[in-house]
Amino acid sequence: MRRIYLDHAATTPTRPEVVKSMLPYFADSFGNPSSIHSQGQEAKGAVEEARTKVAELIGARSEEIVFTSGGTEADNFALKGVAYANEHKGNHIITTSIEHHAVMEVCKFLGRRGFTITYLPVDKYGLVNPDDVRKAITDKTILISIIHANNEVGTIEPISEIGKIAKEAEVYFHTDAVQTVGHIPVNVDKLKADLLSISAHKLYGPKGAGALYIRKGTKLVSLIHGGEQEKRRRAGTENVPGIVGLGKAVELAGQEIGKEAERLAYLRDKLIEGFGEKIDHIRLNGHPTRRLPNNVNVSVDFVEGESMLLNLDLEGICASTGSACSSASLEPSHVLLALGLPPEQAHGSLRFTMGRENTEADVERVLEVLPGIVARLRAMSPLLKTQK
């Protein structure tokens, strides 16, 4: 059976060109970038070349890019780094109720260790109100961290407006741009971000590589101590193949960004429209227009997400859900709840995130398969009877 992968927000396949660019750095150019000899310097050159590429894509300077093990480390570095370097100035951090776990859990951690965290609400589309940010700032605020585009519902936040507010208040501003870099234009000056997280495997690069953009002059402490790599900001021998892969992935993304986003947005809208026509009691989660070009998130009434997901998987279609049933906590997605969805609708959510290899035929296949699955599960659902 042909497998249709529609879970690119979870991870993307590493592009063949990227794999090819990485291969020399496993065995041939295997040197340690910290070594003085030519074997080491060759690897160092490759790392610096990748750094330049990442910097170019987001309008930064090379020296403002620090390589990490991925998006989660970048988020941890940004939040803990700023918090502990600036605690003499204040202990207040502003974030939202729809952050990725890599930010949310760090905020909870800091909250248990003397920091005060404000979790801003969002509207029914998942949008943060910049005025709420402005009002939340106190003389103790040291950091604002707001996701660029939400990974579940795809809503793109008004980051540059918020960045402007942060700048005026002289508060550091971090944005988790893991879902946007390489997919929609990201420029650190336009967004007015002081810190910005990037992950390679979300943009057709390898897993285990990422970066944190740190605006020159930003004070933060290191997360990982040891050798003098990354100008002492991130110790540990560099993941050279991973970093080279990240560099290649951002280079390719930069070349294709506008055209690919347009193609995906067409597929996205076709899927959304098709769902509306073929399935009743289905609703779109997230913003109708201010959303990632590849994200479709819907709630299907009277049925549970995991059971739809399993049925789709049996048909070769890989998607995702915000239902609790896919987690140990039994709580549905905090993002969907923050949007105001009642629990049963959060449990009935499905996320399709499209990517480079997807075609119109894939969208048509989903539209062909899902209505039948929903009908079968609804026939089994005790919720439908009570609603009739």
Add this chain to the structure above:
Amino acid sequence: MPDAWSQYSKKVMEHFKNPRNVGEMENPDGVGHVGNPVCGDIMELYIKVNDGIIVEAKFKTFGCGAAIATSSIVTEMVKGKRIEEALKISNKAVVEALDGLPPVKMHCSVLAEEALKSAIEDYLNTSPLPP
């Protein structure tokens, strides 16, 4: 081969794909209704009892794959059983009958046991005791 990579056993997937005894029952002798939308699982279990023996069982479930599979198998397990025997069916027995459940899904088996107990209780509360 999606089955091979499933977190579920073959038996769970088999019941999930072809659930037994789905639907409502006209004039059931006992109805069990457990779970709630917040936790994401709702089970309704209907039983028909004749001479102290469960002759028919049906279910309707809103929930994940494990919730559907446990509901399905429990309707099979109770059929033909005397009330007192059916009351002894534990969640452990449901899990065993399905060749195991992932740890995070154990609560689904508890829900199936509760649905059955609640249906039997409903029967005992509303029907005259068999002679």
